[in-house]
Amino acid sequence: MKEENNKKLGLALSGGGFRASFYHIGVLARLADLGLLRSVEFISTVSGGSIIGALYYLHLKKLLEEKRDVEIKDEDYQKIVAKIEVDFLKVIQKNLRLRTFLNPVKNIKMILPNYSRSDHIGELYDKFLYRKVLDTNNNQPIKMKDLIIKPCCESNSFHPLKDNKNRSAKVPILLINATILNNGHNWCFSASDMSETQIDQFRKKFDKNFRFKKITSYEDIYKHKDFELGLAVAASACVPGIFAPLAISDLYDEKVRLQLVDGGVHDNQGIRGLLDKRLNCTHFILSDASAQLKDEREPNVQLSNVIKRSNGILADNLREQQLSNIIKEHSDNVALLHLKKGLPVKEVSYFDKRHNLKEESKLCNTEQPCEIFGVNTDVQNLLSGIRTDLDSFSEVEAFSLMLNGYRISQYELEKVNIKNFVTNAALKEKRYQFFKIDSWISSPVINSYYKNLLVTASKRSFKAIRMNLLVKFITILFVVLICGTIISTVGPKFIYWANESISKGQLLLLILLLITLLIVYKGLKFFSHKIPSVWFLINLLPFLLVSLTGFIFIGFYLITFDRLFLYLGSFKVLEKLKIKRKI
Incomplete structure (x- = not known):
């Protein structure tokens, strides 16, 4: 009984641009339909996961502060996800990445060392996604400290770590992760503070890079006590090569200007945040729509491509090690929901001594095929290749990614101990808009136009020209x-x-x-x-x-x-x- 009471559920939303954001909406929708969102106590986000995670958190804050614990129903979570599904797509179709070039005054301002395109897109996140959620009349940026949730009818001293055990609708802690360019460590924004993630004692023995002293409260710092949510999300989604690092000056001694880049450089799955010993997280839902290394028959050996490919190999290896470690340690308490779920692996044969193929190259199934959760294998493969960008996404792209996240969650969550958190088996599934694409994503034969849209979705430029x-x-x-x-x-x-x-x-x-x-x-x-x-x-x-x-x-x-x-x-x-x- 004591073990049951000590169960704590964490949700990690990976990086992967808006591709990841839409995929995560599908995962959130399935969690809402199972009544699991009320049990989530920690949300660790990276890059595209931070963009959608922050939006969900604001809607959740509004719900938890307006209704008493006993009044909150699972249907309330479904309504939140249904609203996010519609509102988020409308904003993304404004093409936020290119909008960072539209203001000539802001463009000139980027001459300054403390302002870049990352700061500008952070302002756009706030303006179009976050600012109006809590108050439709609000014209001021949302601050990180504004995220502190004060649940309705709870004491002023309420803290999730010690008081969630008395609630049915848990108050989650949001962890927005970025990477410190100065020393290579993880940086984390939360509602109460922002600081470098503390490393364990064993790692301190061989990691000799300087460390930034932990900031315990926004009120303790000189200049950045009103640090904005949009900027925190921009730092987490600051893709190297596309956006300049987000600079924070006058925060630390030694003339150090903190430079933050995409959290995916350090941990693209958001796993590290959930493994913090102070949280005591026991069960994990890992929504992973991050980019994975693509096979190449003949790798380009030009220097620039070799460097890019090598970085991709390092990132892929880091991802696999982190996932392997958490699954080995926590076994059936981990639900891994990733974009290549169910895809076969190709085994390439070799030439024997007579220069004959030993056998034909073949596809090997290492797990149940995609069709078992209602997705055509070829469609799944195309979805896993969609660009990880921050540009406009079409309805077909968005609906396909959301439904894919939903279907994979529907299948995978039944296999692990996460289902033990379900308390309302009679909860009815909600009909989300993305279900419109169901017949297209599950059809045994892919429609040619639909296939062309998904093939084009992997490209970063000239998409309209490729489509027609x-x-x-x-x-x-x-x-x-x-x-x-x-x-x-x-x-x-x-x-x-x-x-x-x-x-x-x-x-x-x-x-x-x-x-x-x-x-x-x-x-x-x-x-x-x-x-x-x-x-x-x-x-x-x-x-x-x-x-x-x-x-x-x-x-x-x-x-x-x-x-x-x-x-x-x-x-x-x-x-x-x-x-x-x-x-």
Whole structure:
């Protein structure tokens, strides 16, 4: 009986951009339908998981502060997920990543060391996702300390770690994870504090990087006591190479400017947060929609690709080690819900001494196939390849990912001890919007247009052009017309210039001029840090020109190609094409 009372359920939401966010919504929906969300005591999030985890947490805070424990029903959790499902998709279809380029004033502000595109997208998260959840009239950013939940009719001294045992609807602790670029350690934001995650005594013996002293409360720090939720989420989802690190200045001594990047660099599954000994978490639901290493028949051996591939191998190995360790230690108390669930593994045969194949290469099933949880194997494979980006996602992409998360959860949660937390077996399943895609995701034969949408979903650019032959033809025609116009205008002059003779002296003079310009440029760059005017000319002027003009092209893209992509990927168009083919 004592063991039953000591059970604590943790939920980890992995990184993986908006792909992960939509997948996690499906997982949350299934947990809501099982009545399990009321039992979750810890939510550890990374990157795309942090974006959706913070939104869910705000809705949950509103519920727990408005209703007494005995008044809260499982249907309330279902309503929260149903609302998130609709609201989140609307926001994501605004294309937040490209919107960070739309404000020329913000673009110029990024010259400053303490402001980057990561800060700007954090502001957009707050504006479009978080700010209005608790109060529709609120025009101020949500602060991290605003996340502290004060449950209705509970004492002011309530704390989840000691008082949750007396509640049916648990008050979870939210852990938003990022990675410290300064020392490589994990950084965690919570409602009560933000600090480097403490490492165990054994690791301290060989990890000699400096450590940041733990901050026990936002009220204890000089400048950042009102640190914003949007910025915390932006730090957690600060994908290296796409977003600059999120800087926090004047927080620590030794002239250290804290630089935070995506939490997935350190732990892309969010497992580490749940394993904190102080939490005493005993059961784990791991929702994993992170990117996994793809097979390559002939790896590109160019230096840049080898570096990228090596980083991918390191990340994949870290993921597998972390998952193996937690499953070995906690066995049937772990539910792993990952995007490659049920996919077969290809075994590649070799040539024998006569140069004959030993046997044909074959697919090996290491677990039950995807069809057992209602998803076509080819569809599952395509879903696992969807881009891990922060751009617009179409209805078809979003619905497919959400339903996939739901179906995998439905199957996997029945196999482990997590089902013992279910207290309301009579709870009716809710009909979420993403169920519309059910016949497409489960069909034994994939519809060709649906397949094309999922193939295109793996691409990061020119998606609208890839989705439709007519659009592709019009775009090519448009480019040809522009090129033709340029050639017809400039061509004759270019031919005339090309046919002109040039002396050896003129050629030598031109070469000397180019060498001189190169030397002058290198010299100016070398002395630019000493002469402000030169520094401005070399470094800032090009940046300012791009900042003040680039937003025009981004704006044009958003109102043309991005909208076209969303239209072609809408469920309405998918259904319309299905009806036409039947006729």
